[in-house]
Amino acid sequence: MTPRRTRFYLDKQNGKFLGVCAGIADYTGIDVLLVRVGFVLLNFATGFFGGFGLIAYFVVAWLADKKPRELDYEDREDRKFWQKVRARPANSIRDVRASFRDIDRRLADVETHITSQNRRLADEIEALR
């Protein structure tokens, strides 16, 4: 299977035990501490049903793959971007379009500045004749 950005992976590097909670935190963008505390609380709440949470934890750890190296994020912004893609793909596509528009606008600004400067220079040369 090809590695994909929108699939759930275990995050063993940041994980405490098998990396399931860290993987969930990495996938959703929720703080890892919150995920862990929530998991433990859920375990206590469902502890009466034969430790279902723990079984689920090990099943997930067994089924999910370790995160491939080529999917490592370049930086924090990259990570935030992909977390947003997983939550709302359409919005993130719109965000990319917005950033392209921003670049276009700035490029237009620079272009106007440079061309107007050249025109001033041409006017001055014209005046010297």
Added chain:
Amino acid sequence: MHEALIPIAVCAILFIGLPWLIFHYITQWKKNGSLTVEDENLLDELHALARRLDDRMTTIERIVAADSPSFRPALRDEHEEDFELPRSPERTVRTRRREH
């Protein structure tokens, strides 16, 4: 007669109706909510391209502004700050990891 039908109806609802409902919504959610592999790669590429162009644009703006003080780069939104700031530390960590 009616008493005999109730357990059958309950079993039918529990073991056929409920999974049906769940899988129906799962398939619908998968159809609407996820990107195909090609779309994902395209998005990855476009995102990287946008960031590269943004970097280049910043460089050019800086050069032009240094050349002529009359040029003022337009005000940037505040989200671009976290575009810039945390980049360097994590990148150095990552390159260090690669060297090992």
